Amino acid sequence: MGSGALLHSHRAVTPSSCFLTVVAAALAAAFVAGCGGSSGGSNQTGPTLSGYTAVTVLAASTANDQLSRYSLTLNSLTLSSQSGKTVMLLTAPQSAEFIHVNGSVEPLSFASIPQDVYVSATATVQPGGPTCIGQSSTGGLLIDSAIGFGPTKASDVTVNLPAPITITGTSMGLTLNLQVSKSVSAFSCVSTSLDKASITPNFTLTPVVVAAQPASAADGEMTGLRGLISSVNSAGEVINVAAGDGPDWPVAYNSSTVFQGISGASQLAVGLPVDMDVAIQAHGPMLARRVAVYDTNPEQLSAGSGPLLTVAASEPVLLAFARESQGAMLPGLAGNALYFSFGNAVFQTSSQLTNLQSLPFNASFNAANMVGGQNVFVTTHATALAGGPTYIPAATVTLIPQTINGTVRTISTQGNFTAYTVQLASYDLLPNLAVQAGQTTLLPNPNTVVVYADSNTQKLTTNPIAVGSVVRFYGLVFNDNGTLRMDCAQINDGVAL
Numbered sequence: 001m002g003s004g005a006l007l008h009s010h011r012a013v014t015p016s017s018c019f020l021t022v023v024a025a026a027l028a029a030a031f032v033a034g035c036g037g038s039s040g041g042s043n044q045t046g047p048t049l050s051g052y053t054a055v056t057v058l059a060a061s062t063a064n065d066q067l068s069r070y071s072l073t074l075n076s077l078t079l080s081s082q083s084g085k086t087v088m089l090l091t092a093p094q095s096a097e098f099i100h101v102n103g104s105v106e107p108l109s110f111a112s113i114p115q116d117v118y119v120s121a122t123a124t125v126q127p128g129g130p131t132c133i134g135q136s137s138t139g140g141l142l143i144d145s146a147i148g149f150g151p152t153k154a155s156d157v158t159v160n161l162p163a164p165i166t167i168t169g170t171s172m173g174l175t176l177n178l179q180v181s182k183s184v185s186a187f188s189c190v191s192t193s194l195d196k197a198s199i200t201p202n203f204t205l206t207p208v209v210v211a212a213q214p215a216s217a218a219d220g221e222m223t224g225l226r227g228l229i230s231s232v233n234s235a236g237e238v239i240n241v242a243a244g245d246g247p248d249w250p251v252a253y254n255s256s257t258v259f260q261g262i263s264g265a266s267q268l269a270v271g272l273p274v275d276m277d278v279a280i281q282a283h284g285p286m287l288a289r290r291v292a293v294y295d296t297n298p299e300q301l302s303a304g305s306g307p308l309l310t311v312a313a314s315e316p317v318l319l320a321f322a323r324e325s326q327g328a329m330l331p332g333l334a335g336n337a338l339y340f341s342f343g344n345a346v347f348q349t350s351s352q353l354t355n356l357q358s359l360p361f362n363a364s365f366n367a368a369n370m371v372g373g374q375n376v377f378v379t380t381h382a383t384a385l386a387g388g389p390t391y392i393p394a395a396t397v398t399l400i401p402q403t404i405n406g407t408v409r410t411i412s413t414q415g416n417f418t419a420y421t422v423q424l425a426s427y428d429l430l431p432n433l434a435v436q437a438g439q440t441t442l443l444p445n446p447n448t449v450v451v452y453a454d455s456n457t458q459k460l461t462t463n464p465i466a467v468g469s470v471v472r473f474y475g476l477v478f479n480d481n482g483t484l485r486m487d488c489a490q491i492n493d494g495v496a497l
Contacts (some may be wrong), residue, residue, distance in 0.1 A: 001201070001451070005475065009020065009340075018177070021341070023123065033212045033260070033450055040349045043100040043232070046282035049493045050114045050115060050171060051115055052113060052114055053112070053115055053167045053168060053169055053170065053171065053172055054110070054112055054131070054170065054283075055089070055110070055111050055112070055113045055167065055171075055172060055173065055174055056107055056109075056110055056171075056172075056174070056208075056280050057077070057089050057090075057107070057109045057110070057171045057173075057174050057176060058106065058107060058108060058173050058174065058175045058176065058208065058217075059096045059098060059101050059104040059105065059106055059107075059108040059176055059178075059246070060098075060101050060102075060103075060104065060175050060176065060177040060178070061098040061099060061101055061102045061103075061177060061178040061179075061180055062102070062177055062178070062179055062180060062492075062495060063098075063099060063102045063105075063178075063180035063181065063403075063405070063495060064180075064181065064405040064425065064494075064495040064496065064497055065403075065404065065405050065424070065425060065427065065428040065429065066100060066132055066180075066189065066427050066484075067099055067130045067131065067132050067180060067185075067190050067305070068131050068132060068133045068304075068307060068321060068323065068429065069093065069097060069099050069130065069131040069145075069323050069334075069335055070098045070099050070128075070129070070130040070131070070178065070180060070184070071096070071097045071098070071129070071245060071334070071335070072095070072096060072098065072125055072126075072128040072178075072361075073094065073095040073096075073110075073126035073128050073129045073199060074093065074094050074096070074123055074124070074125060074126075074329060075090075075093050075123075075124040075125060075126050076088065076092060076093075076122075076123060076124045076161075076393075077089040077090045077109075077121070077122075077123045078121060078122050078123075078443060079113070079118040079120075079121050079165070079177070079397075080118060080119065080120045080121070080122075081114075081116040081117060081118050081119065082116070082117045082119050082164070083116065083260065084115070085116065086117075087111075087113055087114060087294075089109060089111050089174070090109050090111075091111075091112075094108060094109055094246065094247065095128070095245045096245050096246050097109055097244065097245040097323060097324055097334070098153075098178040098209045099178070099180075099323065100305070100306075100323055100324060101472045102139075102180075102187075102403040102424070102472070102474075102493040103217075103403045103448045103472050103490060104217055104222070104223065104224065104403075104474060104490070105173075105175060105217045105222050106222055106225050106243070106246070107222070107246070107247070107249050107286070108176060108246060109247060110126070110247075113167050114167070115167050115168050116166075116167055117140065117164050117165070117166050117167075117424045118161070118164065118166075118167060119161065119164045119165075120159075120161060121159040121161055121205050122157075122159055122415055123157045123159050123201075123203065124156075124157060125156070125157050126260075129145060129146040129194075129199065130145070130146055130183075130184050130194060130197075130199070130496055131143065131144065131145040131146075131194075131335060132144050132194065132309070133189065133309070133321060133429060133432070133433075134189040134253075134427060134432055135432050135436075139436070139437065140436075141309060141310070141337070141433075141436075142189065142406075143321070143337060144189050144326065145194065145196050145335065146184075146194035146197060146199060156200060156201075157200070157201045157202075157203070158182075158200070158201070158202045158203065159176075159203045159204075159205055160202070160203065160205070161204075161205055161206075162204060162206060164294050165194075165206070165495070166203070166207070166367075167207075167209045168247075169211055169284065169430045170282045170381035171211055171280060171281065171282045172207060172208060172209060173207070173210060173220060173280055174205060174206070174207060174208065175204075175205070175206050175207075175208055175210030176203050176204075176205055176308075177203060177204045177205075177469055178201065178202070178203055178360055179202045179203065179204060180331070180495075181317045181495055182202035182431050183191040183199065183200060183201045183202045184197050184198070184199050184202075184381050185197065185198050188427075189427060191243070191419070194380045195450060197274065208220060208280075210280045210281075210282070211493070212221060213278045213279075213344065214279040214280065214307050215429065215458065216458040216460060216490065217458075217460070217490075218460055220278050220279055220280040220486070221277065221280075221289075222276070222277065222278050222279070222280075222286075222491070223277045223352060223453075224242070224276075224277070224400065224401055225243070225249065225275070225277070225278060226239065226244070226273065226274070226275050226276075226303075226305060226324075226377060226400075227235075227241040227242050227243040227244065227273070227274060227326070228242050228248065228271060228272065228273055228274070228301070228303065228326055228327060229241055229242075229268060229269065229270050229271060229272045229273075229298075229353075230242040230248055230270065231270060232268050232270060234265070234266075234268075235381035236252075237252055237253050237254060238250060238251065238253075238285055239250050239251050239253070239263070239274075241274060241276070242326065243324075243326075244266065244304075244305070244324030244325060244326045245324060245334070246268045246335065249278075250285035250286065251278055251284065251285055251287070251288050252284060252285045252286065252287050252288065253265055253282075253287070253288045253291065254287070256289070257287075257288045257289060257290070257307075257463070258289065258290045258291070259290075259292075259293075260290065260291070260292035260293070260351045261290050261292050261294055261351070262291075262293045262296060266420065267293075267296070267341065267485070268413065269298050270298065271298030271299070271301055271327075271356040272293050272295075272296065272298045272301075273293065273295055273301065273303045273327075273377075273379060274291050274292065274293055275291075275292040275293075275294065275350060275351075275352065275400070276288050276289075276290060276291050276292070277289045277290040277352065290351075290352070292350070292351045292352070294348060294377065294379065294396050295379040295395055295396045295449070297381065297408045297458060298318075299381060300329075300381045300382070300383050301327050301328060301379055301380075301395075301411075302325070302326070302327030302328050302329040302379065302380050302381075302382070303322055303325070303326060303327050303377065303378065303380075304320070304322040304323075304324060304326075304333070304334070304338065304377075304378055305322075305324050305325075305326035305376065305377040305400060306320055306322050306323030306375065306376070307320070307321050307322040307323070307372075307373055307374065307375055307376070307402070307429050308320050308370060308371065308372050308373065308374050308375075308376055308433070309321055309337055309372055309433055310372055310433065310438075310439055311370055311371065311372065311439050311441065312439065312440070313438055313439055313440045314436065314438070315341075315405050316341055316342050316343040316367065316456055317340070317341050317342070317391055318339070318340050318342055318370070318394075318397075319338070319339050319340075320337070320338055320340060320376060320378060321337050321338075322334050322335065322336050322337070322338055323335075325469060327379075329382055329383065329384065329385065330381070332429055338392060339390065339391050339392065339395065340378055340380070340392045340393070340394040340397075341391035341392070341393050342367060342394045342397055344393065344395075344416075345367075345393075345394040345395060345396060345397050346395065346396045346397070347365060347366045347370075347396075347397050347398075348365070348396065348397075348398045348399070348475065349363070349364075349365045349398065349399045350377075350398060350399060350400045350401060350476060352400075352476075352489065353401070353453060353475065353476055353487050353489055354445075355476045356458065356476075356487060357485065358415075358416065358454075359412045359417070359452060359485075359487055360415055360417060360419075360452070361478070361480045361485055362480060363397040363478050363480075363485075363487060364474070364478065365478060367397075368440065368441075369441060369478075369479045370397070370399075370440075370441070370479070371430075371433075371434045371441045371443060371446075371479045371484075372429070372433025372434045372436060373428070373431075373432070373434055373441065373446070373477070374399060374400060374402070374434075374477055374479070375399070375400050375401065375402035375477070376397055376399060376400060377396075377398040377400045378397050378398075379394070379395045379396045380392050380394055380395055381392060381393075383397055398457070399476055399477075399478075400476075401474055401475050401476050402474070402476075402477060402488060403469070403472050403492075404422065404424060404428065404430075404449055404451075404472070404473050404477070405424075405425070405428075405471070405472045405492075405494050405495050405497070406422040406423050406424045406425065406449065406470070406471070406473075406494070406497075407422065407450075407468065407469070407470050407471075407494075407497065408420050408421070408465060408466070408467055408468065408469045408470075408471055409421045409422070409423050409467065410420055411459055411465070411467060414452070416454050416455070417452040417453060417454050418450055418452070418453045418454075419450055419451070420450070420451040420453070420465070421448060421449075421450055421451075422448065422449045422450070422451050422471070423448055424446075424447050424449065425449055426447075426449070428447075430443075430446045430447075430477075430484060431446040432447070432488050434446035434484075441479060441482075443479070443482055443483075443484065444482055445482075445483070446484065447482065448483075449473075449477065449484040449485065449486055450483065450484070450485045450486070450487065451473045451475070451485075451486040451488050452487055452488060453473075453485065453488045453491065457488050457489060457490065457491060458489065458490040458491070459490075459491045460490065460491065460492050460493075461491055461492060461493050462497070463492050463493075465491070469494065470494030470495070470496065470497060471491060471492070471493070471494040472491070472492040472493065472494050473486055473488050473490075473491055473497065474488065474489055475487045475488035475489045475490070475493070476489075476493070
């Protein structure tokens with residue numbers, strides 16, 4: 001195990017619990033948030049100096065489904081050139097949650113970097129740690145967190161450059177990809193737990209050449225970025241968006257930006273939650289291609305995203321894990337399981353994928369068919385948390401994309417779609433959560449997801465997909481009368497189960 005203290009939390013969630021607040025996790029999340037900050041050196045709103053390149057550092061991860069959360073605060077991130085010069089990619093500590101960017105990317109920091117060939121990188125990390133979710137021996141929920149762990153020396157953290165990185169041109173990206181299996185090893189959520197794990201953060205750092213019209217994470221497009229608007233400059237057609245973990249993102253919009261849930265840019269307001277697809281530009285801030293608003297009331301708004309854990313059959317109450325949280329009431333509660341009442345909530349589906357009507361099944365998400373393991377974005381306008389038992393009233397519950405990692409068992413064609421039958425590992429959330437007693441819906445075969453990919457699905461795999469391939473699929477997971485089906489937006493190489 002690396003240096004630093006490990007504060008371990010191993011706790012069961014029972015059906016009788018009405019509100020779970022894990023004090024240690026909340027304190028750790030608050031500490032991480034307090035140590036983070038916006039990275040300086042941003043050139044997103046100004047010209048690039050001669051001999052310098054505007055660099056967007058992107059957070060990403062490569063993971064199987066063993067962990068539900070992995071939050072870190074980077075103290076520093078530096079590059080060293082072949083000529084011996086060193087540059088800093090962060091000017092202040094920066095926090096990030098890495099599991100929600102498994103197979104995708106989101107901005108971590110912005111910097112202006114001297115043009116050169118860089119051959120190595122180093123990083124230091126503050127306290128943070130992973131969380132896994134499974135079933136206890138009695139069939140209840142088990143949430144296991146290694147919190148408060150953080151290497152403090154550069155030698156405790158590995159940043160690999162697969163090849164030298166040439167910083168050149170006006171604008172480019174650098175993807176800092178957390179290799180989760182190499183970072184947290186030798187544990188089982190149920191049997192050995194994270195207190196036995198070896199935690200040694202391991203990253204790869206690779207360049208992103210930004211295309212004129214980016215189409216995927218590989219060339220400068222970022223999809224499904226979620227946060228709350230922190231400022232609006234309508235004259236400059238720019239909004240700043242505060243992420244759940246990470247810096248504020250400066251985002252421009254123009255006449256080509258598609259607005260969903262609101263009539264247009266005139267309705268953008270501070271406090272609104274947004275779900276965006278953006279592209280890195282050669283000059284200026286990132287450009288929004290799509291801005292969706294799922295709750296149009298910014299008053300006292302809080303929002304959180306993460307997997308559904310249970311849906312009670314006896315009353316309209318759900319338990320969700322806050323992988324990320326922010327807003328008036330929920331900051332500091334990331335990493336906790338929270339109970340929401342949904343009797344008056346509006347149920348909806350992310351508008352990131354636009355082909356739902358053409359799928360060969362009824363792609364619906366509502367109070368009657370939601371199931372444990374699906375990824376949701378929940379908003380509330382509650383003003384305070386009273387003493388338990390407490391059910392937070394949900395205003396909206398939105399199905400959002402997620403990544404699954406599994407083995408392809410069959411491949412077929414259904415209309416314009418390629419259908420992959422994917423078998424999940426036993427530790428995946430879906431087979432663990434969708435069979436709990438006392439829920440509205442129990443799935444007969446939660447180990448299998450049928451994944452549908454069409455011509456718009458981004459295929460970023462190294463080799464062709466075949467029966468037996470282990471693959472990561474990113475998209476919306478639906479419960480279709482007891483069968484799990486995914487509308488797939490992106491396919492990546494898989495991670496060993």
